[in-house]
Amino acid sequence: MKKYLFNQPAGLGDIFFIMRLAQKYHAEGHTIIWPTAVHYHIHNKNFPEVKFIPQDHFGLYDVYDAKREIFEDDSYKYFPFRWADVIKNGKGDPHTCMKDKYWLVGEDYEIWRNFKITRDHQKEDELFKELGLKEGDEYNVINENQTRIFQKTEIKPNNGLRDIYMNIDPRYNMLDWLKVWYNATTIHTVATSSLILLESLGDLLPKEAHIYKRIWDTDHSWYDYYMRKEYIWH
Numbered sequence: 001m002k003k004y005l006f007n008q009p010a011g012l013g014d015i016f017f018i019m020r021l022a023q024k025y026h027a028e029g030h031t032i033i034w035p036t037a038v039h040y041h042i043h044n045k046n047f048p049e050v051k052f053i054p055q056d057h058f059g060l061y062d063v064y065d066a067k068r069e070i071f072e073d074d075s076y077k078y079f080p081f082r083w084a085d086v087i088k089n090g091k092g093d094p095h096t097c098m099k100d101k102y103w104l105v106g107e108d109y110e111i112w113r114n115f116k117i118t119r120d121h122q123k124e125d126e127l128f129k130e131l132g133l134k135e136g137d138e139y140n141v142i143n144e145n146q147t148r149i150f151q152k153t154e155i156k157p158n159n160g161l162r163d164i165y166m167n168i169d170p171r172y173n174m175l176d177w178l179k180v181w182y183n184a185t186t187i188h189t190v191a192t193s194s195l196i197l198l199e200s201l202g203d204l205l206p207k208e209a210h211i212y213k214r215i216w217d218t219d220h221s222w223y224d225y226y227m228r229k230e231y232i233w234h
Helices: 012-017 019-027 038-046 061-065 081-089 097-103 109-114 121-130 174-182 193-200
Strands: 003-006 031-036 050-054 076-079 139-143 162-165 186-190 208-212
Touching (some): 012 019, 019 050, 019 109, 038 174, 097 109, 121 174, 139 174, 186 193
Parallel strands (some): 003 031, 003 076, 031 050, 139 162, 186 208
16 A cells, blocks of 8 residues: 655644544555654654654655645655645635645544544553642643743643643653543643644543633634634633
8 A cells, every 4th residue: 555645744733633634544554654853753652553754864855845735656645734724725824724634635624533542551650640649639730831842821720729730751742641631620721732632532621621822822713613622711
């Protein structure tokens, strides 16, 4: 079967968002080659259906990235997901860029929620214990981090519960926090890849889930169109 080359090198939320397509094509027998920034490779264990490779080590990346259409050559079938909104609209559009990735391949974007995560329960338990948590504890889990340079939006719930702030630790990836999330009383997160997890993991949402704007957002219109659950918006 053909090797499929995915061009979506950055944005963890974007990568999660189109993972359903990668898993669908893998199930059909295709090999998924996915050049990304190297700091995303810590999630390899969670998605064994795809082969993440360093973008900088993929010598022909710039050649393929220049293409603005799906095409096939002797090596790959190429999918320019990062350019989907430009291809559709003639320019980038942050209000539609996520669903446009599914438009590119003729799929209903609503299926994006159905991607699968291979969880590392050992690492999840290790982190849970390291944080001094036990099942039945009441606490807020808080994610202030956004973008690859880890800018922050200050979040202070002030509800009397213990605050567990997500930190950047090379020993753990984003998905190693799932046990912490599943057991939380409330979740407070800036609008980043966390949104994708809240929407896609059907039983993850606690009593309260709070969504906060990123530092450059004036409203939630870049992403609220693909959110279906009940949230408290800030």
